[in-house]
Amino acid sequence: MNPPSYDKQFLRDWLETAQVSGKPWSKTPPAPHLPREVIEKTAAKYHEALTRLTT
Structure with a gap:
């Protein structure tokens, strides 16, 4: 099982x-x-990342 992705590629794509x-x-x-x-x-x-790290 792959870990959850917190990649913001959508932001990089938009900036392009x-x-x-x-x-x-x-x-x-x-x-x-x-x-x-x-x-x-x-x-x-x-x-989402904060929630996963603190719960």
Whole structure:
């Protein structure tokens, strides 16, 4: 059985397609604004990890 994954590849994937001022993000400041969905999904991953570590 594989251990649970806490990988945030979905965040990395989103950043690869993100745009700043209508152009692909060059991975330099300013960073693109994260959509609420990406923030919530990332927070849920960290919350799940914390719960597993502390219960």
